[in-house]
Amino acid sequence: MPDWNHDAVRRENLERAQANADHPEQPSVSHPFQGRWTRRHWAHASVLTTMCVLLAAIVPGFSTVLDASGTAQVQRMTLSLTLPKPSLRASKATDDNWQSVTLKPGQTLSGVFEELGIPYDQLAKVMQHPKIKPTLRKLRPGTALSFNLPADGSVRAMRLEAGPGVGETPIELEFNGTTLRERAVPVEITTRTVVLTGEVGKSLFASARKLGLGTAQLNQLTDEMFKYDIDFDSDLGEDDRFSVVVDQTWKNGQLANTGPVLAATFTVDGKLKSAFRYMRDGKPEYFTPDGRSLKRPFIRMPIPYARITSGFGMRNHPILGRMRGHMGIDYAAGTGTPIMAAGDARVEFVGRKGGYGNAVILNHGGGKTTLYGHMSRFANIRVGQHVAQGAVIGYVGSTGLATGPHLHYEFRVNGVHMNPLKMTLPPPTPLSGSDLMAFRNQTHRALDKIREVEDVVFQLDDDRVASAAKPAPRDRKKG
Structure with a gap:
């Protein structure tokens, strides 16, 4: 090959190298598969396949559990049951409003109804009830009456509590439309x-x-x-x-x-x-x-809750102004205080008796007599009547020779005056x-x-x- 050709190739390589240095090329990624799988390729594929199989088995199970837990809160089992109808008394229990009054002297049932604002037609129903009508006529002061008055202004029931003029068992009247039902209320x-x-x-x-x-x-x-x-x-x-x-x-x-x-x-x-x-x-x-x-045969004091103002014996008479024997006991008390018989006796005298004023003499037998003087009035007694110990024979006054209301009480045995406070009898x-x-x-x-x-x-x-x-x-x- 001629030398010029080598020089030209060298220059071309140098220029390409210079260009690569100024603009480096990105290395190309070759495809991993070169026509056949290596041992490494087979290992990767095995791991990937195993993971896919596991995911395919587990994920549906989680889905079922999540679905079940999510719907458990709202799912209900419905059964068709035949239930008894609620009673009228039970349905009204929460609306009960009982009010009680005690019958006062001179107060009538119509007055009670008017006081509580109960309609007159309800009163008429009660008054005409055949079993209750006789009882209502015998109502006495102190009888307790109760009424069930709900918020709607009606009268649901009326109860007559046991009391004066009423039987021992309270009676309840329940209003139901135009009818009136009676029932006995149990008493413990x-x-x-x-x-x-x-x-x-x-x-x-x-x-x-x-x-x-x-x-x-x-x-x-x-x-x-x-x-x-x-x-x-x-x-x-x-x-x-x-x-x-x-x-x-x-x-x-x-x-x-x-x-x-x-x-x-x-x-x-x-x-x-x-x-x-x-x-x-x-x-x-x-x-x-x-x-x-x-x-005892004789009461210590024939007049209750009195005080002794003059005892038995000699004293200066408060009216005559000279010493004189006081042959009894004086008990001071308010006018009208009851005087009792000192013992069982027969009434011997009732009337006016000199300085004693209005007086009563009782004969207790065995030569024993008692005298009660200065009475304001007599009880319902008469001569010859037998009276029991403690019976009221008259009332305190100031008739006769008296400076104020008191009882003069004498005790005699065979006509001889004795001190009542010192008498001892068997x-x-x-x-x-x-x-x-x-x-x-x-x-x-x-x-x-x-x-x-x-x-x-x-x-x-x-x-x-x-x-x-x-x-x-x-x-x-x-x-």
């Missing part, structure tokens, strides 16, 4: 024997009423059980205690009635005075714990035999109940309740 009645205890405080009556005792129980305490042993005007101090055992009747969880006092104690100057009710020969009597009757026969055994069992249980309650209320020990130790006397002002 329970009786409990309870001990009520407290301190006398400033007023025995106020303290007893706070405990739930009524007038009947208070009269038992003062006029029957302890009237011979306690002067309720002057003997009691504020820190003296009393306890009573009574039976209480509860209706539907509310106190309905408190029965007579079964047992009672007063702690006066640290000394325990007890009284227990016991039926002897079919009549209630009151006894000490050892069975001795608390009844008491009734005490209990014996089987009566005494039954009474002692009853007394023991009652005393245990009283002591248990007092220990809790007053935090006392047994010795202080039962002990008859002599305490320091308390100065009390006596009238």
